[in-house]
Structures are given as structure tokens and as C-alpha cells.
Amino acid sequence: xxxxxxxxxxxxxxxxxxxxxxxxxxGVMKLINFAHGAFLTIGGYAAVMGTGxxxxxxxxPLLALGFGAVVGLVIERLIVRPLYDRPLDAILATWGLGIxxxxxxxxxxGREVQFAAxxxxxxxxxxxxxxxxxxxxxxxxxxxxxxxxxxxxYFTRFGLNARAVIMNETLARGLGIDSTRVRALTFGLxxxxxxxxxxxxxxxxxxxxxxxxxxxxxxxxLVLVAGASFPGLAIAALLLGGAQVVVSTFxxxxxxxxxxxxxxxxxxxxxxKGLSLG
Amino acid sequence: MLGIRIASTVAVAGLLAGTALAEEPIKxxxxxxxxxxxxxxxxxxxxxxELAAAEINAExxxxxxxxxxxxxxxxxxxQGAQRAFENLIFQQEVxxxxxxxxxxxxxxxxxxxxxxxxxxxxxxxxxxxxxxxxMYVNAWVPEQQVGPIVDHFMEEYGAQTFFLIGSDYxxxxxxxxxxxxxxxxxxxxxxxxxxxxxxxxxWTAIISMLRSAAPDALITSTAGGSPNVTLTRQLRAAGVDxxxxxxxxxxxxxxxxxxxxxxxxxxxxxLTSIDREENRAFLEAMEExxxxxxxxxxxLSVPQYEAxxxxxxxxxxxxxxxxxxxxxxxxxxSFEGPRGTIQMNAQRHTPLTMYLGKVEDDGEVTxxxxxxxxxxxxxxxxFAN
Numbered sequence: 004x005x006x007x008x009x010x011x012x013x014x015x016x017x018x019x020x021x022x023x024x025x026x027x028x029x030g031v032m033k034l035i036n037f038a039h040g041a042f043l044t045i046g047g048y049a050a051v052m053g054t055g056x057x058x059x060x061x062x063x064p065l066l067a068l069g070f071g072a073v074v075g076l077v078i079e080r081l082i083v084r085p086l087y088d089r090p091l092d093a094i095l096a097t098w099g100l101g102i103x104x105x106x107x108x109x110x111x112x113g114r115e116v117q118f119a120a121x122x123x124x125x126x127x128x129x130x131x132x133x134x135x136x137x138x139x140x141x142x143x144x145x146x147x148x149x150x151x152x153x154x155x156x157y158f159t160r161f162g163l164n165a166r167a168v169i170m171n172e173t174l175a176r177g178l179g180i181d182s183t184r185v186r187a188l189t190f191g192l193x194x195x196x197x198x199x200x201x202x203x204x205x206x207x208x209x210x211x212x213x214x215x216x217x218x219x220x221x222x223x224x225l226v227l228v229a230g231a232s233f234p235g236l237a238i239a240a241l242l243l244g245g246a247q248v249v250v251s252t253f254x255x256x257x258x259x260x261x262x263x264x265x266x267x268x269x270x271x272x273x274x275x276k277g278l279s280l281g
Numbered sequence: 282m283l284g285i286r287i288a289s290t291v292a293v294a295g296l297l298a299g300t301a302l303a304e305e306p307i308k309x310x311x312x313x314x315x316x317x318x319x320x321x322x323x324x325x326x327x328x329x330x331e332l333a334a335a336e337i338n339a340e341x342x343x344x345x346x347x348x349x350x351x352x353x354x355x356x357x358x359x360q361g362a363q364r365a366f367e368n369l370i371f372q373q374e375v376x377x378x379x380x381x382x383x384x385x386x387x388x389x390x391x392x393x394x395x396x397x398x399x400x401x402x403x404x405x406x407x408x409x410x411x412x413x414x415x416m417y418v419n420a421w422v423p424e425q426q427v428g429p430i431v432d433h434f435m436e437e438y439g440a441q442t443f444f445l446i447g448s449d450y451x452x453x454x455x456x457x458x459x460x461x462x463x464x465x466x467x468x469x470x471x472x473x474x475x476x477x478x479x480x481x482x483x484w485t486a487i488i489s490m491l492r493s494a495a496p497d498a499l500i501t502s503t504a505g506g507s508p509n510v511t512l513t514r515q516l517r518a519a520g521v522d523x524x525x526x527x528x529x530x531x532x533x534x535x536x537x538x539x540x541x542x543x544x545x546x547x548x549x550x551x552l553t554s555i556d557r558e559e560n561r562a563f564l565e566a567m568e569e570x571x572x573x574x575x576x577x578x579x580x581l582s583v584p585q586y587e588a589x590x591x592x593x594x595x596x597x598x599x600x601x602x603x604x605x606x607x608x609x610x611x612x613x614x615s616f617e618g619p620r621g622t623i624q625m626n627a628q629r630h631t632p633l634t635m636y637l638g639k640v641e642d643d644g645e646v647t648x649x650x651x652x653x654x655x656x657x658x659x660x661x662x663x664f665a666n
Contacts, residue, residue, distance in 0.1 A: 006493070010485050114320050116506050118537055126520035132492075135518040138485075207518060208482055209510035217480055251486030256477050257449055259486060 007252060009134050015244040016142030019237055020203060022222035022229075023148060024196030030231035031165050031189040033090065034083070038097040039222060040215030041104035042071055042194050046201020047210040048108060050119035053202075060122035060206070064144075067202035068195045075194025079187045087186070101219075109212045121206035137206050144203060148196070152233055165189060169231070224267035230277035238278055243267060306349035307342070307602055309334070309589065310369035310378045310399075312390060317357030318479075319383055321506055322531070325576035326381045326404075326585045327352055332563075332570055333589035343593045344600070351375060355386045362386035363393065370397035376602045379588045381405040381420075381581045384451045391416065400607050402592060402625075404584040406550075408455025412661035415604070417611050417625045419591065420584045421550050421633055423459035424658035429548045429637045430500065430526035431463055433649070438524050440497035442470045446487055446512065448504040449476040456502035456528050472496045479504045482511045488519045502528040510538060517541050533577045536644040545640045550633045551580040551620050552646055560619035578619075587618035591625065629664050630657040 025039045036042075049070050050063035058066065082100060086093035123140065126133035156162035167175035168185050176182050201215065208214060225243060229235035243263045251259025271277060311330055313323045334348045342348060351373050353365040362382065369375050370393060378394065378401040387403060394401045394415050401416045409422035434440040443464050447453035453476065461471045472494040475487045491499065499521065503509045509530055516525070526546045532553060535542045553564065563586065567575055576582070592607075594614035599606035615624035621634045632654045638646040 006489050010489055014483070014485055116321070116510050116534065116537065118510075118539070118541075121514075121518070124517065126518075133520050135515075135520070137518050207511070207515055209507045209514070211507050214482075214507070217482060247483075248486055252489060256475055256481070256487050260478050260481050260483075 005130065006132050006134070007248070009129065009132075009138075010248045010252070011241070011245040013135075013138040013142045014248050015237075015240040016145035017138070017204060017207075018221060018225060018240040018244045019145045020141065020148055020200045021197075021218050022225045022236060022240070023152065023233070024193040024198075024200060025222045026226045026229060026231065026233065026236050027152070027196065028190060028193035029226055030169055032083075032186050034097070035094050035223070035226075036097050036190075036193060037094060037219070038078075038101040038104060039193075039197050040219030041101040041108075042075075042197035043201035043204075043215035043218055044105060044108060044210075044212060045074065046071060046198035046203075047119070047205045047208070047214050048112060048117070049198060050202035050205045051117045051210050054120040060120045063119065063205075064199040064202040068199035070195075071198025072191045072195030074198070075191040076187060078194070079190035083190060084183070084187070105212050105215075112212070114212060117210040119202070119205040119210060141203060141207075149233060149237060156233075161185070161188060221263050224263050228267050228270050228277040235278045242278075304342070304346040306347045307344075307377075307596070308349050308351055308373060308375040309592065310373060310375035310380075311350055311352045311585075312355045312362060312365040312369060312378065312380050312382060312386070313352060314357030314361075314383060314386065315352075315354040317361070318504065318506070319357040319381075322381070322579065322581050325579055325582040328567065328571055328576055329578060329582040329586035330379070330589055332567055333586045335570065336566070337589070337593055343596050344602075348589075348593075355382060355390070357383050357386060359385045359389035362389040366390040366393040366397075370394070370399055375399065377401070377592055377607070379404060379585065379592060381585055384408060384411075387411065398604050400592070400595075400604055400611065402588040402611070404588045405581055408452050409459070409657075410660055412629065412663065414664075415608060417591075417608075417629050418660075419588050419623055419625050419631045420580075421635065421655075422630060422657050422660060423456050424660075425550070425633055425635055425655040426528060426548045427456070427460050427463050427500075428655070429635050429650075429652050430528070430546055431460065431467065431469070433546065433637055434498040434524050434526065435467065435469065438498065440469070440524060442472050442494075442496040442498075444472050444491050444494055444496040444499050445474040445501070446484075446491070446499065447474075447476050447502040448479045448481075448508050450479050450504065453479075453502045453504065453529075457500070460500055460502070460528075477503075477508070479508065481508065484512050484515045488515055488521065491521065492519065496523065498524040498526070500526040500528065505529055505531065506534065509534065510541075513538060513541050513545070531579050531581070532638075532646050533579060535640045535646055538640075539644040540642060542640040542644060543642045546649075547638045547640070547646065548635055549580045549638065550635055551578075551583045552636050552638050552648060553578060554646065554648055555619065555636065557619065557621070559617055563619040583619050587616055587620065587623050590616045590618065591623065627657050628659065628661040630660045632656050 028036045046067040049067040053063045053066045123136045127136045164180045164185050168182050225239045229239040247259050247262040250262045315323050334350050338347050355362040355365040381404045403418045406420040445457045447457045595607050595610040598610040612626045625631045635652045635655045637649045
């Protein structure tokens, strides 16, 4: 029972971390970033290279965060910004961008599976059971990321501006908020978060050019259900991730793999705005 | 994107032999997964085929004719294989097909082989019982691979209860279903058998089931590459340290996994450390031909090398490249290759010496024991040989 609860909470934590970069871009920019999976992959390779240089595996996600943010800012300037008035084209552009990034990675690193060192190994004793230490670490990081993002949105000038842009971009601009700058910083932050998440989950995964793809699909579903709010994302991750674990455990892991997609479709059918109340 | 890429390779080394030049080349088609799931291993398979062709041409070819390899990408799947086989058999008019492929690609290609009536040597280990009048197989089937690992766990660790984990596809399920039968026939018990889709990477629930079942030993058969690695890493992160047999890992992957793979058992018909004169010569020749570009030879690329020699011997025995005489001769010839003496004389399959290896802490695989001439069992009873 405790094991099941831990499986649910840690799965939700991983999903939350992975989807948060996608959510912040969708929230502020009204843009589904289909290059999200490719950013996760970049993060994975950043961890491989970082630990390959002998850096501590604990630093890898921070390295990926910085690298991803820079890459995100450049991409926003060159590709996304010229398409602000054509939202559908912008979404297509991110999709194409994702394909280009994956192909560049394949050209440079090859298709082989790569490895990043794991910062901690083995298990931690949790009363009656031993549980994977790294999954607990990731869950802790997820809580930290959630709190940090909340603080950023509610206690900083950038957050205030971002919330204004989310609510009514035209009005925000009328009040003198530089919405172009807000968008650029948001895309950089979203890309950085995605890369950091990619680096964070590599100790549980293999790094290969397509590692981001299955995560993109699940993140997309979670973000649609969450309806552009971080508390919503946390609830969606617990609900859908929990359902996946329960179905996998008591029914079949193969059906479990479909749970998030099917459940998300059902929720959106009943409530088109997802879980958000606004 | 799935278009067939045809790369024609006339192995140049042999063209010195004057007579070989003048003759019409013998064309060998190699449909192989240069893109898709097999793309990691396919280059090593093409390399070993190129070495075999170059060596044969340097010795004057087959019946005085040079060998020409025609490599076609099958995309590792059924659709690509249909196009590749159609093209090779009916447009390129190859004399034979020799290839390592996914089971999906082989199953899609076989009807076309039957229609075109071309000798086909399949060089990949697979789940067994695929039969065609035109096909021979020189790699292992579950009957040959599973036994050594299960026997070792029962004898060495006294294992009685087993847990099986795999990827949900023909090879994964075929291997584990055979494993279940083998364990139960030998007095053991299978506590659980669980699968994840091929692209699945979250093994959380299955690992929790494994832990609560508390078996003596674990045997896995996932798709190669990524699923294998994610499962192993998550097992290690969950502190699973029971004897662990992996039916789907190759030496190269084990080496890159390093300490995560430590202690894992693998059974194969080829390991680079096999102590045979033919193996050392083969590795040296590969090193010399490909240098820095060399892909590590493995349990899929070495059978490809041997199969090209087996085809050469069969054509020479038959005295022609005509399909039926060559098919008859293929069961009768034998070749001393890196893996041992290879003769495809067991219902179109091949008795093989199997090696049980254990991955050490540094990722190197050491041979624990070998099993001489393991029989593939009843694969295609309709064919006497």
C-alpha cells in the first residue's frame, strides 16, 4: 500500500517536472511548443556531456537549465517571434524545429544509447519498505520547482507582468508592459525548464535522440487538462499519473501506458477547459 | 522518408583476379534496418558482410564470378521490408538474400521470397518456428538461448521462482513464453510475466510487482537499445539485486551501461572474447579493413559474415546459382567461422555452441561456460534437413 502510494506520488512528481516547461510557454504565449520533446532530449545530452567532463551529476540539471535558457532565447528571437501573428504557423514551426534538433543530435552523437552517471544509487528505507532514492529526489525537486515557479509568478515583477499578459495581452501592452520581452523570457524559461527536466530524468532512462517523444505526448495531455495553471498541473499529474500507476499495477502495464491519453480525452470531453476553474 | 536507399557495393579488393572481372557478378541482396529500431546494429552487419565479400573476391570470387552486395534499407519494419524485398528480387534480380532483420520485416518479406523463389539466409536470432522452403537460419532460437541461463540460475543460486519482464512484441513474448515453459518443465515456478509497449520507458508498476512477488531470479527480454537500458537502470535504482538474466542485451550495450549492467547474465552464440583462431583472425581483419570506423562485431553481425561463406560453399557444391540446387546444398555445407563449425542441418536451423557470459563491474563480458552444439529443437518439422 505504501509502495503504491509512493509509486503514485513519485510518478506525479516526474510528470510535473517534465510538463512544467510546456505549461509556462502555453500559459503566457498561448503557444503549444512541440519542440518540448526535443528540449528534453537536449537536456539528456547535456547531462551526458556534463558528467562526461567529470562534473558532479547533481550539477547536470542546472547546467542544462542554463544551456536550455540560452538556446530558448535564441530560438524565440529567430523562429518564434516572427510568427507571433500567425499562431498556427508558430505551432508548426516548433514541430519542425523539434525534428531539426533531433536530427542534429543524431548527426553529432549517432543513434546509439548514451549514459549519464546517476547522482545517487540504490534505495532509502521508508519504514517497512525500501524505495528508489532517486525517484524520491526527483519528487522533492518537483515540489521545489513548483514552489519556485509560484514565487516567480506571484512575488516578482516578471511574474506580475507575465500574469498581466496571460489575462489580457492587449491591455497589458496598453499599460506599458513590454509583452515581447515577457514572451522572450518565458520561452527561454520554458526551454530551460524542459532541458533541466531532461537532465533530471536521465538517471532513470537511457539517452537517445528520441527519448523526448513519449514524454511530449504525456506532457501535452497533462497541460491541456491542467488548463494553464501550476496548481492545475500538480492535480493533473497526481490524477492522471496516479491512474496510470493503478491501472498498470492492478490491470495491465500495457493498458496503463494508454491511461493518461484516454483519461485526458475523457476529461476534456466533459470539461473543455480542463481542471482550471477560471 | 521510408524510400528505399540502395547502396551498391562492389567489393574492390578481389578485382585483381583477372577472370573474376570478366564474369557477371553474383548479386547478394542485403535488406537490413539502416533506419528505425535496427539502425544501431545494422552498420555492423553491413561491415561484416563487406569483409566477407572482399575476402571472397580476393580469392577469386564464387565459381570465378565476383560477389556484389546490394544493401537496401527495410526501415526495420513490414512496409519498408516489402519494398526492399520486391526491389531486390524483381528489379535487381539478386541471386540470394542474406540478412539480419526484425521479425516484422522477415514476416513481411517471406511471401515475396516464396513468390520470387530466391534462397534466403536469415542471420538474426529470433523467436523461432518461421519456415519457408526458401529460407535457412544460422542464428539461435529460444530453445538454444534460454536453457543455459535458467540452468545456471537453478544450479548456481538454487533459484526456484522466476519473474519475467519483456517488451510487448513478437520476440519479447516469444522468448518469455518459451522461458516460462522451460522453467516449469524443470520444476521451477514463474511468479509473474509482465510486458510494456515497445516504446514504454516507465517500468515503475512492473518493478513494484516484481518486488512484492520476491522471486529468486529475474529474466528479461525487451526490445534492444532504449527499453533494455531504461529497465535495467530503474531496476538498479529500485535496489533489485537478484540474479538477472537478460535475453536481449548485446555486448556493446552492456559495456556502455557499465556498473548498471554489472552482474547481469547473457547467453549468446558469439562474444568477442571467444578463444578461437578463426575469431581472432576475423577480428583482426575487421580492424584492418575498417580501422576507426569499425562497429564492434556482435551476435548479429558475425552470423551475417558466416552466412555469406555458407552461400559461397553451397553454390560451389551445387556448381550453379540456380535456386533449388543451392537450397539443397545449403544444408550440406559447413563453415569454420568465428562462432565455431556452422552447418544449417537441423530443420533449416543450426546447432550452435552457446556461451554464458557475465557482465563484470567495468562492463566487460567474461565467458562463464560454454555449451557445445546446442540443438535448436523442432523448428520446421516439414523439412527433413
